Amino acid sequence: MPRADYQVVIGLEVHAQLLTTSKLFSGASTSFGGAPNAHTSVVCLGLPGVLPVVNRHAIELAIRAGLALECRIANVSEWSRKHYFYPDLPKGYQVTQYEHPLCLGGRVVFDTPEGEKAVRLTRIHVEEDAGKLVHEGAASLVDLNRAGTPLIEIVSEPELRSADDAVEYLKALRDVLVWVGVNDGNLEEGSFRCDANVSVMKHDATTFGTRCELKNLNSFRFIKQAIEVEAQRHVELLESGGVVEQETRLFDPQRGETRSMRSKEDAHDYRYFPEPDLPPLVLGAGDVDSIREALPELPRARRARYVTSLGLSAYDAQVLTADRAFSDFFERCVAEAHEAKPVANWFMGELSRLLNETNTTVGEVKFSPAQLAALLRAVKDGVISGPGAKEVFAELFATGKDVQVIIDEKGLAQVNDDGPLLLAIEQALAESPKNVESYRGGNTKIVGYFVGQVMKKLGGKGNPKRINELLVEKLKG
Amino acid sequence: MKLTEQQVLHVAKLARLALTPDEVATFKNQLSAILDAVDELARVDSATTLVAPAGSEGLALLRQDVVQGEVGTEAALANAPQVAGTSFAIPKVLE
Numbered sequence: 001m002p003r004a005d006y007q008v009v010i011g012l013e014v015h016a017q018l019l020t021t022s023k024l025f026s027g028a029s030t031s032f033g034g035a036p037n038a039h040t041s042v043v044c045l046g047l048p049g050v051l052p053v054v055n056r057h058a059i060e061l062a063i064r065a066g067l068a069l070e071c072r073i074a075n076v077s078e079w080s081r082k083h084y085f086y087p088d089l090p091k092g093y094q095v096t097q098y099e100h101p102l103c104l105g106g107r108v109v110f111d112t113p114e115g116e117k118a119v120r121l122t123r124i125h126v127e128e129d130a131g132k133l134v135h136e137g138a139a140s141l142v143d144l145n146r147a148g149t150p151l152i153e154i155v156s157e158p159e160l161r162s163a164d165d166a167v168e169y170l171k172a173l174r175d176v177l178v179w180v181g182v183n184d185g186n187l188e189e190g191s192f193r194c195d196a197n198v199s200v201m202k203h204d205a206t207t208f209g210t211r212c213e214l215k216n217l218n219s220f221r222f223i224k225q226a227i228e229v230e231a232q233r234h235v236e237l238l239e240s241g242g243v244v245e246q247e248t249r250l251f252d253p254q255r256g257e258t259r260s261m262r263s264k265e266d267a268h269d270y271r272y273f274p275e276p277d278l279p280p281l282v283l284g285a286g287d288v289d290s291i292r293e294a295l296p297e298l299p300r301a302r303r304a305r306y307v308t309s310l311g312l313s314a315y316d317a318q319v320l321t322a323d324r325a326f327s328d329f330f331e332r333c334v335a336e337a338h339e340a341k342p343v344a345n346w347f348m349g350e351l352s353r354l355l356n357e358t359n360t361t362v363g364e365v366k367f368s369p370a371q372l373a374a375l376l377r378a379v380k381d382g383v384i385s386g387p388g389a390k391e392v393f394a395e396l397f398a399t400g401k402d403v404q405v406i407i408d409e410k411g412l413a414q415v416n417d418d419g420p421l422l423l424a425i426e427q428a429l430a431e432s433p434k435n436v437e438s439y440r441g442g443n444t445k446i447v448g449y450f451v452g453q454v455m456k457k458l459g460g461k462g463n464p465k466r467i468n469e470l471l472v473e474k475l476k477g
Numbered sequence: 478m479k480l481t482e483q484q485v486l487h488v489a490k491l492a493r494l495a496l497t498p499d500e501v502a503t504f505k506n507q508l509s510a511i512l513d514a515v516d517e518l519a520r521v522d523s524a525t526t527l528v529a530p531a532g533s534e535g536l537a538l539l540r541q542d543v544v545q546g547e548v549g550t551e552a553a554l555a556n557a558p559q560v561a562g563t564s565f566a567i568p569k570v571l572e
Contacts, residue, residue, distance in 0.1 A: 020542050035563045037550045037563050057541075058541060060536060076528075083491075085492075087567050134564070138560070141562075141565065142566075144565075282529040284536060287536045288536060
């Protein structure tokens with residue numbers, strides 16, 4: 001029986017590192033890349049007789065993530081100990097939230113070729129990260145710099161039905177978390193990590209199949225691949241009369257297969273109990289409201305607004321909201337210029353190109369929204385030509401100089417006055433009486449030739465629109 | 478609550494303890510007695526809703542997000558039986 005007779009059922013658990021300066025329960029730094037164990041304290045080393053103290057900002061960020069994902073925020077939540085023995089876990093337990101997490105419910109909305117979909121969240125809880133192990137020769141080396149770093153775990157309901165949807169879900173989730181400043185979205189460095197619970201069931205089945213948990217999925221491509229090969233493995237197993245064992249499996253990207261992690265087989269008895277060293281986490285009146293008020297407009301809402309109220313295409317809206325700082329700067333420029341489409345064109349064209357070329361971010365841009373507005377006005381008023389505007393923009397980007405100063409310095413101002421234009425036109429007409437005849441004989445296309453001639457005389461600075469108008473007037477006699 | 482030998486062995490395995498048959502018997506009794514004592518708590522009405530301890534509410538009570546109290550690699554590694562560079566070196570753990 002083929003794979004088509006089965007549907008895959010996927011639930012995702014995402015661990016996202018919160019962008020704090022210090023760890024969840026101690027003042028040790030969360031900075032990445034120091035010498036091993038440089039960023040440790042008595043708390044994250046798991047020394048006896050010390051007590052954890054909760055980092056306020058970590059909780060604020062977790063609440064912010066919860067609000068952005070439409071969760072209910074629990075006024076009272078609880079810390080728990082999750083026990084297992086592994087050398088990257090100095091205390092022998094991880095402090096996490098179990099029975100009473102900080103955020104409940106919520107959802108992630110994402111686009112698919114079949115349209116918009118929403119997958120519900122079970123919960124978001126706060127927990128500390130473990131340390132890092134490096135295997136070298138006959139030894140394993142323990143680095144506890146990461147131990148105690150604050151994470152949120154975002155748990156979805158098993159509502160995803162394809163690997164493609166799982167990837168879209170993750171991208172949308174990452175977009176939101178990065179947008180609201182909770183997480184840096186980096187899969188490779190492990191600050192945004194995903195585990196996938198995968199099972200298969202026949203289309204008419206009413207209960208889920210046995211699931212396996214997949215780990216080591218550190219790129220969107222691997223996630224898609226891992227889910228697909230795992231689903232295929234389940235189908236083949238079931239079709240040949242076997243059963244799926246519930247277990248944790250590691251994805252091997254080199255071989256494109258998943259394999260059992262035997263070391264974790266009987267590690268699933270975590271003996272959770274409430275953390276006696278920490279009181280329940282109790283929010284005060286107004287805590288959630290003040291975080292809600294500071295929440296920025298979210299990317300999907302902003303995209304929708306760009307289409308409905310700025311009149312941009314869905315594609316433009318997507319490109320302009322790929323990055324929050326870029327989008328925020330775009331908003332400020334639109335507010336200054338009072339029109340969206342021309343600003344959008346500069347942002348998606350020249351600005352993106354120059355940012356890319358100079359490897360800078362929009363935060364480092366030297367010009368102000370008012371200066372870009374001045375440039376747009378200069379184009380609109382015919383002060384400079386289209387190609388001239390590009391030159392001005394490049395200079396504006398490089399130096400942040402005043403637009404009028406750039407125009408003057410580069411001599412880019414167009415000749416708009418009829419006087420000099422007419423003078424050049426009369427010269428051009430006098431030089432080619434044959435072509436004037438030709439025009440009057442019905443060959444009106446020849447006006448292009450004259451525009452070129454006039455431009456040449458004006459050193460390319462004539463206003464082409466006005467030249468055209470005046471030429472036609474003259475030629476018609 | 479009477480624990481079975483199997484439960485004792487399971488807990489011992491989770492705790493990475495190798496128990497002799499005599500110890501299993503001893504701990505079976507001791508752990509059962511501890512659980513009986515803890516069972517006393519069952520008489521308390523333990524609602525599943527959390528109750529906030531008085532005076533503990535509000536994010537303002539929590540620690541500010543500033544770096545302080547790092548001990549440095551030397552102190553961090555002072556008790557380590559074996560060190561490589563500034564890492565704790567342990568017998569190889571295979572995944």
